[in-house]
Amino acid sequence: MAPPTLRVARAATDLDALLPFYVEGLGFDVLVRFMDHDGFDGLILGHPNAPWHLEFTRHGDAPAPPPPGPESLLVLYLPDPDDWRAATGRMARAGFAPVQAANPYWDARGRTYADPEGWRTVLQNAAWTT
Template sequence: MVPKLRVARPTNNLAALLPFYREGLGFEVLGSFEDHAGFDGLMLGHPQAPYHLEFTHERGCPAGGAPSAEHLLVFYMPDAAAWQQAVARMRGAGFAPVPSHNPYWDARGLTFEDPDGYRVVLQHAAWEV
């Protein structure tokens, strides 16, 4: 059995993140909660994927933004048509690529920045170990 991975991080504005991850990346809202011990949250992902993202907001506590331009989520997409479709979906949702801090990611991919300054790379390559 493969465990599921949850990547969790705080945000100052759940509503601002939703269009980037739902319309741009095509994630679905898998769950949400309000005022759970002072926290609001949103889980986004694909129902059958072995990972999902959780964004939380602690009421009355500023979260800040990305510590650096190297805080990345990288999605490896070897299929050309799927990669082009993902890029078109991001652009269609109003998100333009940004130059990557590390030029490696620009060689075969595009980088997009969410409203908190965290970056997502759509890499047109297979992940090989």
């Protein structure tokens, strides 16, 4: 049995404001953009052949819920030092500076960034192991 495709979805306030962070900074592609799908506008971001996506939706003028606490993280493991340096450099060129992680574990081998709505992503220079 093939593993399922993972989609992480959340409400957002300003879809256009998120694009520089996720596309220019993190290097994701816009896989789908939709307008007024049953009253929702949205973006689906990721990489074309990856088994995961991020979805951001906005419904009319309804505000998005507030971001979670600083320990609710999206973590991207980049074990190759050159890939990690390229990713953190891309974030800097896109205008995003690291923020201090709430848990010092993430600052030891990674950098944490907050998107325009306060949601945090860690670029971790390590391989994920079980």
